Amino acid sequence: MDILPQLLVNSLITGSIYALAASGLCLSFALLKILNFAHGHMMMLGAYIFLLFSLDLGNSLPTAGVLALVAMGLVGAVILSVFVMPFLRFSPLLPFVTTLALASMLEAIVSIAFGVNVRSLSTGEELTSWEFGGVFITPIQIIIIVSALVILVTMALIIHGTGVGRRVRALSENQHASQALGIGARRINYTVFIIGTVLAAYAGVLVGYETNLQPTMGNAYTIKAFAAMILGGLGSIWGTVIGSYILGLVENLSIGLDFGGYSLPAGYKDAFAFLIILLVLLFRPQGLFGVKKRSA
Amino acid sequence: MLNVSDIHVSFQKSKILNGISLTVESGETVGIIGPNGSGKTTFFNTLSGFATPSAGSITLNGEDVSSVSADDRAKKGMGRVFQNFGIFKEMTLMENLLVALEARNSIFEALIPWGAKKEARRAKAIEFLEEIHLEARANQKAGSLSGGQMRLLEIVRVLATGANLLLLDEPTAGVSPRMKEEVAAFITKVQAMGKTVLVIEHDITFIQKFCKRIVVLESGTVVLDDTPERVCADERLQEVYFGKKAVGAA
Amino acid sequence: MGAVLEFLASEYVIHLAILVCMYVILAQGLNLTFGLGRLFNLAHVASFAIGAYATALLSVEAEAGFLVCVLASMLTSGLFAVLLGGISLRLTQDYFAIGTLAFSSVVSSLLINWKSLTRGVLGIPGIPRPEIFGFDFYNNTNFLVLIFLVAVISQIFFFMLHRGGFGRFLRGQAEYDEAMLAVGRDTGLVRNISFLLSSATAGLAGSFFAYYLNYIDPSSFSLSEMVFVLTIVVVGRPGSFWGVTLGTAFLVLLPEPLRFIEIDSAYLGPARQLLQAVILFTVVYINRRSLFPPQREV
Numbered sequence: 141m142d143i144l145p146q147l148l149v150n151s152l153i154t155g156s157i158y159a160l161a162a163s164g165l166c167l168s169f170a171l172l173k174i175l176n177f178a179h180g181h182m183m184m185l186g187a188y189i190f191l192l193f194s195l196d197l198g199n200s201l202p203t204a205g206v207l208a209l210v211a212m213g214l215v216g217a218v219i220l221s222v223f224v225m226p227f228l229r230f231s232p233l234l235p236f237v238t239t240l241a242l243a244s245m246l247e248a249i250v251s252i253a254f255g256v257n258v259r260s261l262s263t264g265e266e267l268t269s270w271e272f273g274g275v276f277i278t279p280i281q282i283i284i285i286v287s288a289l290v291i292l293v294t295m296a297l298i299i300h301g302t303g304v305g306r307r308v309r310a311l312s313e314n315q316h317a318s319q320a321l322g323i324g325a326r327r328i329n330y331t332v333f334i335i336g337t338v339l340a341a342y343a344g345v346l347v348g349y350e351t352n353l354q355p356t357m358g359n360a361y362t363i364k365a366f367a368a369m370i371l372g373g374l375g376s377i378w379g380t381v382i383g384s385y386i387l388g389l390v391e392n393l394s395i396g397l398d399f400g401g402y403s404l405p406a407g408y409k410d411a412f413a414f415l416i417i418l419l420v421l422l423f424r425p426q427g428l429f430g431v432k433k434r435s436a
Numbered sequence: 437m438l439n440v441s442d443i444h445v446s447f448q449k450s451k452i453l454n455g456i457s458l459t460v461e462s463g464e465t466v467g468i469i470g471p472n473g474s475g476k477t478t479f480f481n482t483l484s485g486f487a488t489p490s491a492g493s494i495t496l497n498g499e500d501v502s503s504v505s506a507d508d509r510a511k512k513g514m515g516r517v518f519q520n521f522g523i524f525k526e527m528t529l530m531e532n533l534l535v536a537l538e539a540r541n542s543i544f545e546a547l548i549p550w551g552a553k554k555e556a557r558r559a560k561a562i563e564f565l566e567e568i569h570l571e572a573r574a575n576q577k578a579g580s581l582s583g584g585q586m587r588l589l590e591i592v593r594v595l596a597t598g599a600n601l602l603l604l605d606e607p608t609a610g611v612s613p614r615m616k617e618e619v620a621a622f623i624t625k626v627q628a629m630g631k632t633v634l635v636i637e638h639d640i641t642f643i644q645k646f647c648k649r650i651v652v653l654e655s656g657t658v659v660l661d662d663t664p665e666r667v668c669a670d671e672r673l674q675e676v677y678f679g680k681k682a683v684g685a686a
Numbered sequence: 687m688g689a690v691l692e693f694l695a696s697e698y699v700i701h702l703a704i705l706v707c708m709y710v711i712l713a714q715g716l717n718l719t720f721g722l723g724r725l726f727n728l729a730h731v732a733s734f735a736i737g738a739y740a741t742a743l744l745s746v747e748a749e750a751g752f753l754v755c756v757l758a759s760m761l762t763s764g765l766f767a768v769l770l771g772g773i774s775l776r777l778t779q780d781y782f783a784i785g786t787l788a789f790s791s792v793v794s795s796l797l798i799n800w801k802s803l804t805r806g807v808l809g810i811p812g813i814p815r816p817e818i819f820g821f822d823f824y825n826n827t828n829f830l831v832l833i834f835l836v837a838v839i840s841q842i843f844f845f846m847l848h849r850g851g852f853g854r855f856l857r858g859q860a861e862y863d864e865a866m867l868a869v870g871r872d873t874g875l876v877r878n879i880s881f882l883l884s885s886a887t888a889g890l891a892g893s894f895f896a897y898y899l900n901y902i903d904p905s906s907f908s909l910s911e912m913v914f915v916l917t918i919v920v921v922g923r924p925g926s927f928w929g930v931t932l933g934t935a936f937l938v939l940l941p942e943p944l945r946f947i948e949i950d951s952a953y954l955g956p957a958r959q960l961l962q963a964v965i966l967f968t969v970v971y972i973n974r975r976s977l978f979p980p981q982r983e984v
Contacts (some may be wrong), residue, residue, distance in 0.1 A: 175780060177787075220695050223948075226971065231978035234970065236726065236783055237920070241967040244913045248960035252953055303538040303546030310524050310535050317522025320484055321597055322510035322539035331757065355956075363791055366784050407799035417788040421781055422773060 145275050146395040148389075153281045155388025156288035159349070160383045161343035161361060162368040163295065164281065164336025166380040169369065170312035171332055174235040175226060178243040179340055180361030182219070186212045186341020188250050188355075191261060208345070209338055216337030220330060236420040243358060250355040261348035280349045291339070292381060308332060312375070360410050369411035370420050373427030383428065387413060437462040437632055438483075443492035445475075445482055452478045453489070456538075462600075465623075465633040467643035467664070470653035476636045477519060479653065480603050483634075484516045485509045496601065510563035511540060515588045515599030519606045519636075527580030529570060529589060532578050533561035536596035564592045568622065584615025588622055595626065602626065604635045606641055615624060620645045640668070700826045704941060705938070706897060707830070707837035710934040712891040714844040714927075715884035721924035722853055724860040724879055724978060726779055728851040728912060729770055729786040732793040733763040733885040735907035737892025739797065741903050742810040752816035756893045764882050766793075771878035790912070797904040809903025823897075833894055840887055841931070847883070849925045856880055857925065860979075871924050887938025910959045917966040924977070937962065 165179045176182075189211050194204035223242050227234035269278045299305035310318040311328055319325055347353070347361070366386050372379025391409050418425060438460040443454040452475045460466055470476055471558050480489040483494060485506030493502045501509050516522070524532050537557045538546060548554075553623060565571040568588040573581070578589060587607055596600055607623070608616050616639075637643045643650065643664070652660035652669045660667050667673055712734055719725045737759035744750040744758055773785050799802050804810070815823035816832070823829045845855050855876050896902050914937070922933025941958040960972060 168777065175784065223689050223967070229975050230974050231727065233779055233783075233978045234974055236780070237916070237977075238967055240913060240916070241963045241970065244910055244959055246961035247910065247969070248956040248963065251956035252960070256952070256956075283497065297549070298547070301549040303541060304543065305536070306527070306531055306535050306538070307546065309531075311525060313526055315522045316484075316486055316506075316520055317516075317518055317524070318535075319506040320485075320510050320516040320518075321536050321593070323535070324505070324507045326505075354909065358790070363784075363788060367788075370784070374524050405799055405801075408795060409794055411795040411799075414788040414791045417784060418792070421777060421785050425777070425781065 143396060147274070147392050149275050149277060149281075150396070151385070151389040151392040152278075153350070153388070154282050154391060155385030156284050157343050157375035158364055158368050158384035158387055159292060160288050160346070161340050162365040162380045162384050163292065163377060164339035164343075165365045166369050166375070167308075167332045167376050168336050168376050170377070171308070171329055172224065172228065173232055173367070174228070174239075176224075176237040177236060177362055177363050178219070178223075178246060178358070180357030180363070181243045181246040182212070182215070182337055182340045183344030183347065184353065184355065184358040185215065185246055185250065185344070186338075187261065187344035187353050188254055190345045191254075191259065191348065191353065195261070202321070205345075212341035213334050216334040217330060219337070220333045225331075234376065243362070245357050247358060254355065256355055258352045258354050259348075260352045261345065265369050280346075284346050286352070287342075319396075323355050331428050360413075363417070364410070364413040367417045369427075370417055371427055373429040376427070376429045379427055387416065389415065437497050438634075439495040439520055440483070441495070443479075443482055443489045443494070445478055445487055445489050447478070447487070452656050453482065455492070455652065456475045456653075456656065456658055457492075458651065458658065458661075460632060460634065461638065462493065463627075463630050465627055465635070467647035467648050467650045468634060468653060469640060469643070469650060470659075473655075474653040474655055475656040476653055477605055478656075479635065480516065480605050481633075483603060484514060499649055501646045510597060513598065513600040515594035515597060515602045517587070517594060517602070517604045517607060521583075521586050521590065521610070523578045523581075523586045523590050523682075525577065526564045527578060529562055529565060529578055529581075530558070532589060532593055533596050534558070537561060538542075539597055552593040561596070563627070564596050567625075568592050582612065582615065583610035584612055584619060587615075587619055591619075591622060591626065595610055595631075599631075601632045602634070606636050608637065608639055609658070616642060617665075619658050640664075694936040697826060700830050704826065704830050704833055706935050706938050707833045708891050708894050708898065709915070709918065709938055710837055711840050711887055711894075712933055713915055713922070713930050713934045714840065715887040715891070716718050716915050716919050717922075717924065717927070717930045718844070718856070718884045721919050721926070721930065722848070722856040722860065723756065723877065724779070724924070725774065725877060725880070726783040726879070727770070727786050728765075728783055728885070729793070730884065730915060731912040732790040733766055733794060733888035734892040734895070734911075735797060735904075736766055737763045737889025738896040738902050738907070739804060739810070739892075740889070741876070741893040741896040742813050743803070745813055745896075746810060752818050755771065755816075755897075756890060759889040759893035760886040761889075763832050763892070764886040767881040767885030768878070770885065771874075771881045774877055774881065781909055792878055794904060794907065797907070804904075807904060809901055810896075811901045813900045813902070815900070816897055825932075829898065833898075836890070836894070842888070844887075845927055848925075852876070852879075895904050908961075913966060914958075917969075920977070921969050923973075939960050940965075 142200045161179070165176060168176060186208060190204055190208040193199050193207045194201055199207065219242065223238045227238055251369055269276045273314060299308060307318070307323050307328060310424050311325055315325055335353065364387060368383040369380045370383070371386060372381065372383030390412050394412055395404055395409050440456060443453050443456045444451070456479060465538040468476055468479070478487055480556065482489055482525065485504065489502070495501065496512060496514060497511070499512070501512065504512070524535070527535070534557060537560060540590055555613070562571050562574060565574055570585060578586065581589065591602070591604070604623070607619055611619060621644060623633065623635070627646060635643060635647065647664060650660070650664050651658055652667060653672060659672055662670070671683055716727065716730045719727045719730070739764045740759040741755040745757045750758070770786065770789060774782055777785055798806050815829065817823070821828055823832060859876060918933045918937050919930055921937060922929035922931070941961055944954060944957055
């Protein structure tokens with residue numbers, strides 16, 4: 141049981157990454173009512189673009205970071221206008237299929253451009269870990285936890301305390317009523333989606349440092365983001381954030397703990413997200429905090 | 437101030453509006469009635485910018501707004517109250533009003549959570565809430581209000597945007613009989629402010645309290661356009677609501 | 687003329703023909719649930735995988751015969767469908783899509799991690815060809831005849847479903863869900879049956895997949911495979927029997943010219959994947975008005 145603190149810290153790290161990824165997904169869901177099947181692939185793309193700018197092209201990390209963010213912002217705008225907007229007015233199910241196609245396209249393009257082999261963003265030097273009372277943590281991991289906190293708290297402040305946040309909340313509740321008050325839906329939809337894309341890309345970069353990158357990793361992360369959202373309750377950002385940390389907890393505890401001498405093979409870690417989705421959908425479809433009814 | 441000229445609107449292969457023309461003067465109050473499916477809400481949707489006409493034009497204060505987006509029309513002074521409540525139920529009453537008051541702000545102004553202008557807006561919001569006697573519940577979620585209170589809030593919210601043309605879609609829907617009086621009284625207050633009001637309603641007695649002009653829609657066309665007394669006396673009204681056979685029987 | 691016949695009889699063409707037969711069974715299954723019923727079943731390829739692994743394991747570990755393997759594949763896939771139907775009844779279409787995606791991922795995860803059963807990413811090699819009446823099915827021409835017969839039988843089966851009351855019913859519940867319930871028809875039962883049938887046939891296709899390739903591993907049953915089958919159904923027009931048949935041939939044959947261009951073999955797979963995804967997107971865009979008709983009110 142003395143590995144518990146370490147497991148909890150690991151959960152915090154994993155949960156932070158998921159929270160960053162899933163909150164972007166949640167925002168676009170709240171506004172556009174679409175489920176973006178390519179979300180994990182956007183994370184993957186962000187990481188690979190960062191890889192391109194930093195390791196392959198030799199830019200310094202901050203420069204590469206800015207370039208990657210700008211690139212992903214543009215990608216987000218393109219994705220929204222090509223793969224989502226033209227289809228929304230005919231049926232909300234169409235974007236499912238188009239984002240599924242997008243996911244496949246991104247996988248193929250990245251495979252061609254970067255090869256299918258596993259790559260990692262970390263070059264080894266960042267692996268020195270520090271110890272605090274029996275718990276090991278690397279600088280990158282600290283950055284993950286702290287940056288997630290800062291970003292999430294800032295988002296909370298903006299959403300609940302500013303006029304912009306009020307507009308976003310209004311739009312997510314009732315698009316027509318908001319427009320009838322003079323709120324421009326188009327600009328806000330784009331802005332929120334782009335922010336979500338950039339957040340996903342950042343989460344992807346963090347994954348690249350923490351573990352490895354592979355063109356096919358997108359799918360698993362899309363499902364994990366969905367799992368966090370469904371667990372927390374579709375449409376509730378806080379639910380999604382909490383769901384993300386719970387998911388991180390479940391993953392790490394299930395793999396790390398010994399159940400009477402039997403230890404679950406690490407490969408099953410991903411399966412928990414899938415199971416959570418199924419269980420929640422079966423027993424409590426509105427999630428822990430959900431219940432935003434879908435309004436017009 | 438509003439001129440609608442020969443509007444045609446189709447939806448999924450069926451024609452909903454078949455050439456509607458209407459002129460409304462500034463300060464007028466017009467009631468719009470008609471059986472279900474006659475196109476009343478679609479008419480409002482077209483005016484507000486949520487439905488695109490295949491033909492015809494809409495002019496607001498002399499400006500052609502037929503291809504102007506919904507939110508821009510709102511900024512030009514067109515306000516809308518929705519049949520199934522456009523109130524943001526998860527937001528507080530104060531926030532509902534702030535959204536309306538801030539609607540013309542730029543992104544940068546909207547991002548800063550402090551400042552003198554904020555205080556002024558909050559004060560104004562309270563003023564509006566006082567008009568409908570709900571200032572005490574300013575920080576409660578709008579979803580906790582009764583139907584009639586939500587309706588009043590929605591109307592006052594539209595006023596907060598500075599709208600001069602108000603489109604009220606079935607303001608008594610979901611409102612208890614007792615509150616209907618309050619809603620009618622409030623609409624009269626709105627009239628007194630000099631606003632132009634179009635009201636869709638089923639309840640003719642309700643409309644007669646403040647309308648001097650009633651327009652009857654049927655199958656997407658204007659069938660009658662006259663004072664309430666003359667419309668009610670007109671045979672065609674019976675036809676529209678009860679079918680031609682009933683007229684013969686009566 | 688002689689050269690054409692020779693080409694047609696070549697191993698390459700026979701190989702393509704076998705693939706078309708196999709995929710037409712798989713695609714028509716999805717055409718049932720997604721095409722007719724507009725049920726967004728993203729776990730279809732998981733049924734395919736289960737069928738393939740059932741046959742692989744039984745024929746390799748237990749040296750079971752052809753009939754046993756095929757039936758076992760169809761049965762296990764069918765059981766999987768029962769689970770699927772269990773969740774579908776309660777969910778609306780969008781949640782259902784996620785649910786099936788999750789199901790599919792669980793299966794994928796098990797295939798990779800349950801090493802004692804599936805040998806994980808190493809896969810199962812050495813799957814023998816079927817042994818029936820002493821025919822040599824290592825001869826691809828013979829194998830083609832066998833799979834062609836099976837494909838024709840299943841095509842007839844699907845055709846009858848499309849034409850008959852079942853197909854009408856399935857189509858009906860896609861568009862008039864509430865109306866159907868009002869008339870007293872049990873939409874849940876119809877959906878479950880369609881899952882059962884589509885899953886069992888996917889298992890059948892999977893069985894032949896294992897028999898033909900003689901080696902399977904989890905990577906053959908990934909997202910790109912699902913997108914491939916979905917593309918076939920969308921291109922062929924969902925719900926159209928002949929459309930999906932032709933669509934299968936079209937999409938199996940379409941990427942083949944890529945083989946003759948001088949591309950590095952490492953790029954061949956992703957290139958094919960990209961081509962299929964672009965086709966899927968294009969066809970969806972062209973058909974965007976009619977692909978998911980809105981639920982019509984009574």
